[in-house]
Amino acid sequence: MRKDHRPRWLKKSQLCFRRWRTRRFLLPQFDAVGREPEVMHPASVQVFGGNIRLGDYPHLISTPDNCIRLTTFGHRGGEAWITIGDFVLISPGVRISAAESITIGNACMIAANVYISDSDWHGLYNRTRPFRCTAPVRLGDNVWVGDSAIVCKGVSIGDNSVVGAGSVVTRDVPANTVVAGNPAREIKRIEPGRRMITREALFADAFRQAHNLDELDKMLLEGNSLWGWLRSLLFPRRGD
Numbered sequence: 001m002r003k004d005h006r007p008r009w010l011k012k013s014q015l016c017f018r019r020w021r022t023r024r025f026l027l028p029q030f031d032a033v034g035r036e037p038e039v040m041h042p043a044s045v046q047v048f049g050g051n052i053r054l055g056d057y058p059h060l061i062s063t064p065d066n067c068i069r070l071t072t073f074g075h076r077g078g079e080a081w082i083t084i085g086d087f088v089l090i091s092p093g094v095r096i097s098a099a100e101s102i103t104i105g106n107a108c109m110i111a112a113n114v115y116i117s118d119s120d121w122h123g124l125y126n127r128t129r130p131f132r133c134t135a136p137v138r139l140g141d142n143v144w145v146g147d148s149a150i151v152c153k154g155v156s157i158g159d160n161s162v163v164g165a166g167s168v169v170t171r172d173v174p175a176n177t178v179v180a181g182n183p184a185r186e187i188k189r190i191e192p193g194r195r196m197i198t199r200e201a202l203f204a205d206a207f208r209q210a211h212n213l214d215e216l217d218k219m220l221l222e223g224n225s226l227w228g229w230l231r232s233l234l235f236p237r238r239g240d
Contacts, residue, residue: 001240005232008221018042030054034086036206044068051079055086055106057203066092066112075099075119075134085141087199100134105141107198111165116151140175142198149184160190 034056049072072080099119135154146165164180
């Protein structure tokens, strides 16, 4: 569809239902959740294990055909942790799997199909046991991980750094660094003194942002009707 044919009241009702479904069925699976979580499709966020925490204003863009998966599975009966900071964006297909500890800082952006793991999950010589092959992973604040990148065990990525699409990160990345490739290598430095606008700015005035989005809906959905929406679903035509 080129256009959203829903009448405004229907879209608002669907958004209310989505938020209720998120609060009722998804959020209780986390050990802690901050303020105002936004989940695009709560049924396609899959949470396995305990000690998984979300900060304030998380944005999870899951889709039915490309789920987000957050998994903790501690070794030898121990506990594993996933801690996600404030204002974090997680895109479709992201998998975060912890056998020990994965920490994601504030205002990070995790693009589609990224895989982050703190474990090899099997030993090199004894492949029946996953022991002694884990090391914590840490992403600093405002880290951007590009599409289909892989962040391996023991890696620490410094504040403001960027991981290029398709990269495999096997060693630490300093702050303010752009890396790319397999294995990922430094290709550029970010000027630390230059002003940087992070995702936190989107929520500096949450009421004003909600008002602006509502006004945008008024403009884009003006004139839509229930019958027009049903017609677009049952009898689509060129231009819909």
